[in-house]
Amino acid sequence: MKARVLVVEDNPDLAFGLRNNLEIEGYEVALAEDGPTGAAQALEWRPDLVILDLMLPGMDGFRVLRTIREAGFAAPVLMLTARGEESDKVKGLRSGADDYVTKPFGVLELLARVEVLLRRAPTTRDATTAGFGTVRIDRATRVVTRDGAPVSLAPMEYELLLALLDREGAVVSRTDLMRSVWGYDESIVSRTVDTHVVELRRKLESDPSAPRHILTVRKAGYRLQP
């Protein structure tokens, strides 16, 4: 799963530049441009890492850091600042930051430091298991069980199941399924989706001919009933 990085920085050029670079590295990125917003977003969005500018409108970086740490936020924080004074660095590090980089900095160095921080504090927000009825799906292990017994799903079947699960309760059209599972978006002419749905029902429903969870919505698509 993509690690999430929150960038709290009021200079738009720098913020957008960072976002681009982080996204290229495969992170999911959010921006906040003042202190209070940053703190709120850290607590709500639960990023795996925060890049925090020290000089911010509204509330400075130190206060943001203290606020979120007091609220129990444990992920690493990288402080970013123009002040190169040693006393500032020490203050930043002692107040709960995990790294401290002074501007101007090299983007590659920053990215390397981000990687190191995430390596040491691996993402723990796994949101792993979900399910319906007596079926459990563990995304980390890709193991699916029904009534506690493991069920063997073919790769495409598993992907299809996830696509339905991601929109649990909603009707998902065949075209949408094609797009999210197969990556095309041509219009469907074949029985491909249906065939896999049948197989899923056979493996996961107690009575495959009268499904209670993997439901057909005529002329619209399929729906996963929790």
Place this chain on the structure above:
Amino acid sequence: MKARVLVVEDNPDLAFGLRNNLEIEGYEVALAEDGPTGAAQALEWRPDLVILDLMLPGMDGFRVLRTIREAGFAAPVLMLTARGEESDKVKGLRSGADDYVTKPFGVLELLARVEVLLRRAPTTRDATTAGFGTVRIDRATRVVTRDGAPVSLAPMEYELLLALLDREGAVVSRTDLMRSVWGYDESIVSRTVDTHVVELRRKLESDPSAPRHILTVRKAGYRLQP
């Protein structure tokens, strides 16, 4: 328990200065003044943190770092150097260091960074063995046993095993394995990973053709079942 810090630094003034300051902070400190000694001491003494100069007699810092990491040394390493080039920093961080400080530096900043590194990676001197089935892996000594008997693993096999072990239970893609074991992230076209997995199974599974722990997840990667 006092945290142990190993300082690998050939300049006596700097080394003694660091030792004094670290001891005042309450750490147990050892000094090494060349690369080979440093590497040996890291592996024998098992410090909780290593401060490693880049320019050393005998073996440079990068090689020391690689050597001890390959030997399973997991504690944080702080690199210390006169070279301020960004490419050096990136190289250091990517090759397994956890922080990188350029000379001249402030002692207080260094101490703060030491504190942060130790905070994130609390002393784990004892919890070095893990395993699955009848297989035990001791990261400290790099010894792997099965049914109590030692098994000889080639370096890459060992690294691969660690990579799987670090995400025990979860599916690890070939690309992820490539990245964490080989340091690459190009897309895979060859049978490299598979070949090594086969070898691991041959050495660690009781029935290599019907593995119970090192499992294949079709189209996704491999998974280590505890």
Place this chain on the structure above:
DNA sequence: GGCATCCTGACGGTTCGCTGACATCATCGA
């Protein structure tokens, strides 16, 4: 130079996924 180790490419077995034909079902108008 000898040895272990590593990577690669080829080959073969097995599983998987798509397709198209046909059966069945739901819906709606007569």
Place this chain on the structure above:
DNA sequence: TCGATGATGTCAGCGAACCGTCAGGATGCC
């Protein structure tokens, strides 16, 4: 109520993707 119509369920088979395996050659270390 019943048949027409279109949508969905079902099935079997073929081609392809994927993985396990192996041997040869390259590489690095002692």
